[in-house]
Amino acid sequence: MYSTEQSFTQEEMKYLKLLANQYKNINSAATEVMNLKAILNLPKGTEHFVSDIHGEAESFSHVLRNASGVIKNHISAIFGASLLESEKKALATLIYYPEKKLEMMTEQDEDLNDWYKITLHRLVRICKVVSSKYTRSKVRKALPKEFTYIIEELLHEDSISRDKEMYYNEIIRTIIDLDQADRFIIALANLIQRLAIDQLHVIGDIYDRGPNAAAIMDILAQYHSVDIQWGNHDIAWMGAAAGCQALICNVLRIQTRYANLDTIEEDYGINLIPLATFAMEKYANDPCTQFAPKGTEELNDKDFNMIAKMHKAISVLQWKMEAQIIKRHPEFKMENRLLLDKINFEKGTIQIEGKEYQMNDMNFPTIDVKDPYKLTADEQFVMDKIKSSFINSQKLQEHTRVLYSKGSMYTIFNSNLLFHGGIPMNEDGTIKTVRFRGKKYSGKEYLDEVERTVREGYFSKPHSENKRECMDIIWYLWCGEDSPLFGKKKMTTFERYFIDDKTTHKEVSNPYYSLRNEESVCKMVLSAFGLDPDTSHIINGHVPVKVSKGESPIKANGRLFVIDGGFAKAYQKVTGIAGYTLIYNSHGLVLVSHEPFVSKEVAIVQEKDILSSTVALQYTQDRIRVRDTDIGKKLLESIEELEKLLYTYKNGLIKEQ
Numbered sequence: 131m132y133s134t135e136q137s138f139t140q141e142e143m144k145y146l147k148l149l150a151n152q153y154k155n156i157n158s159a160a161t162e163v164m165n166l167k168a169i170l171n172l173p174k175g176t177e178h179f180v181s182d183i184h185g186e187a188e189s190f191s192h193v194l195r196n197a198s199g200v201i202k203n204h205i206s207a208i209f210g211a212s213l214l215e216s217e218k219k220a221l222a223t224l225i226y227y228p229e230k231k232l233e234m235m236t237e238q239d240e241d242l243n244d245w246y247k248i249t250l251h252r253l254v255r256i257c258k259v260v261s262s263k264y265t266r267s268k269v270r271k272a273l274p275k276e277f278t279y280i281i282e283e284l285l286h287e288d289s290i291s292r293d294k295e296m297y298y299n300e301i302i303r304t305i306i307d308l309d310q311a312d313r314f315i316i317a318l319a320n321l322i323q324r325l326a327i328d329q330l331h332v333i334g335d336i337y338d339r340g341p342n343a344a345a346i347m348d349i350l351a352q353y354h355s356v357d358i359q360w361g362n363h364d365i366a367w368m369g370a371a372a373g374c375q376a377l378i379c380n381v382l383r384i385q386t387r388y389a390n391l392d393t394i395e396e397d398y399g400i401n402l403i404p405l406a407t408f409a410m411e412k413y414a415n416d417p418c419t420q421f422a423p424k425g426t427e428e429l430n431d432k433d434f435n436m437i438a439k440m441h442k443a444i445s446v447l448q449w450k451m452e453a454q455i456i457k458r459h460p461e462f463k464m465e466n467r468l469l470l471d472k473i474n475f476e477k478g479t480i481q482i483e484g485k486e487y488q489m490n491d492m493n494f495p496t497i498d499v500k501d502p503y504k505l506t507a508d509e510q511f512v513m514d515k516i517k518s519s520f521i522n523s524q525k526l527q528e529h530t531r532v533l534y535s536k537g538s539m540y541t542i543f544n545s546n547l548l549f550h551g552g553i554p555m556n557e558d559g560t561i562k563t564v565r566f567r568g569k570k571y572s573g574k575e576y577l578d579e580v581e582r583t584v585r586e587g588y589f590s591k592p593h594s595e596n597k598r599e600c601m602d603i604i605w606y607l608w609c610g611e612d613s614p615l616f617g618k619k620k621m622t623t624f625e626r627y628f629i630d631d632k633t634t635h636k637e638v639s640n641p642y643y644s645l646r647n648e649e650s651v652c653k654m655v656l657s658a659f660g661l662d663p664d665t666s667h668i669i670n671g672h673v674p675v676k677v678s679k680g681e682s683p684i685k686a687n688g689r690l691f692v693i694d695g696g697f698a699k700a701y702q703k704v705t706g707i708a709g710y711t712l713i714y715n716s717h718g719l720v721l722v723s724h725e726p727f728v729s730k731e732v733a734i735v736q737e738k739d740i741l742s743s744t745v746a747l748q749y750t751q752d753r754i755r756v757r758d759t760d761i762g763k764k765l766l767e768s769i770e771e772l773e774k775l776l777y778t779y780k781n782g783l784i785k786e787q
């Protein structure tokens with residue numbers, strides 16, 4: 131509170147007068163202070179962290195539906211021993227997949243009235259618990275329009291008096307009598323899912339490898355509250371959508387490598403006929419063995435062969451387009467990635483960093499030995515066509531804008547520092563100073579500057595020199611040594627296709643990836659981002675945690691978590707599990723590991739959840755309240771301003787309106 135000597139600067143008075151327009155008198159300012167103080171005491175909302183989804187929309191959607199175990203925990207806490215395990219499972223599945231589960235119930239052809247009654251009662255009980263963390267107004271905003279009134283009545287009924295209980299039962303009976311039970315159950319199930327998670331964090335790599343990145347983007351686009359930290363694969367798509375040709379080739383190369391042409395053609399409406407025709411003609415008699423697509427049990431021979439040819443054609447085009455960027459930017463120091471001119475076309479070998487290697491394939495019909503990076507007229511035609519399709523794909527551009535508006539290089543949220551890859555560091559454990567666009571930056575400033583450039587690359591004037599420059603930098607972020615999103619000495623794509631000697635495939639990681647095991651290093655990074663090193667955490671994705679080899683996702687004495695456990699099916703052999711997610715609720719942090727997701731059908735029919743285990747990391751006795759969160763800090767500031775306003779009213783400095 132403020133003493134009578136309290137005086138305000140002119141600036142403050144100006145601000146308080148503006149505030150007085152919103153809170154016109156003592157009563158309204160006082161009411162707001164009381165409301166805000168009440169919010170401060172609510173338990174902190176639940177945060178959900180996922181990473182490296184890599185196109186696996188079905189597993190991702192399942193993990194969102196079960197909120198990494200949050201819903202199951204609510205069911206157990208509410209019903210305890212009063213329900214059989216099988217009943218709890220059935221209830222959980224109903225909440226995750228209400229439409230499908232109801233369809234199955236109706237097929238059973240029994241009288242469902244009792245089931246409806248019991249189920250509706252149970253769902254309302256769960257709704258009461260999940261909504262108790264929020265203000266009434268926030269819950270109201272989440273309610274489905276058509277049932278707002280009834281749900282509010284049910285949520286706030288306390289069954290103390292018999293009258294009330296009768297009223298409550300009456301509502302439920304009416305819902306059933308009017309054949310509205312299905313609709314109502316679906317609405318309640320969705321509401322529970324919606325309220326179970328307050329904030330979703332996606333720590334990068336939504337795209338590539340898996341079949342359905344576009345579906346994931348659709349889910350994220352309409353999710354109630356999400357932030358995204360860009361991954362190297364996302365940035366590649368963002369650059370491609372901006373029109374960077376080298377990245378367009380890269381994303382097409384990966385789509386053909388994993389035989390995911392549907393994402394390109396069906397989801398994004400990008401016409402691949404020019405590439406297919408070109409590839410079929412140029413590689414007519416080439417089996418393109420090294421370019422056989424992966425995970426293709428369902429493909430017929432004809433498609434398989436065509437995709438392999440497209441894969442090779444676009445890869446060669448990629449190396450040509452990349453060479454143009456590398457030559458434009460000596461400061462990228464990527465000349466060692468110029469490999470087409472190191473091929474000895476007579477001997478069938480290649481010279482890399484002073485050593486000669488055997489090439490396993492020497493059929494390069496589009497490469498002019500004298501000028502290996504020059505595009506043939508046909509290649510230029512294909513490139514132009516594809517580029518125009520990327521730029522003009524409405525859906526791709528929509529999704530890219532979601533990545534821009536909800537995404538960033540890093541996010542600081544409730545004392546956690548979230549980023550996909552790493553902070554470039556030196557061997558000695560110091561943060562590396564990087565020359566970027568002519569100036570020197572390190573750590574947070576470097577990431578901020580990179581982020582600004584990524585935005586410029588997409589939003590600045592089409593066809594301008596500046597846009598091209600920024601798009602080149604976006605390409606660098608995909609595969610450059612000092613890219614915080616990539617962070618390896620080089621990306622050995624060419625070597626992986628053409629050289630059998632595996633020593634050439636090695637991609638050496640930046641020292642960050644081993645240094646982050648040390649608590650002191652993580653604390654230093656946290657401090658560099660303005661966070662309290664003793665209570666904050668770093669959360670990363672990007673590098674699959676090799677659980678089967680005994681690696682732990684918890685590093686640096688609990689200061690850092692890596693939650694890339696392998697949503698990507700192609701990587702589950704390496705990790706041994708199907709992904710980690712993290713939950714941060716009002717009790718603390720919980721790490722959840724997942725088993726491979728078989729299919730939606732199995733999840734529903736067998737009522738199979740894929741949670742394999744949960745580890746409570748840092749659990750507090752006292753519940754974490756909104757006052758302890760970032761939002762809480764903002765609310766405390768607002769309360770302080772309102773108290774100043776109250777003071778001005780009470781001391782005649784500002785008139786009530």
Ligand SMILES: O=P(O)(O)OC[C@H]1O[C@](O)(COP(=O)(O)O)[C@@H](O)[C@@H]1O
Binds near residue numbers: 339362363621637672
């Ligand atoms: O396993 P794939 O699809 O062949 O991709 C390998 C490439 O992917 C990368 O690992 C980058 O992808 P991630 O960000 O998923 O690790 C490169 O370093 C590597 O060259």
Ligand SMILES: [Mn+2]
Binds near residue numbers: 673
């Ligand atoms: Mn990655």
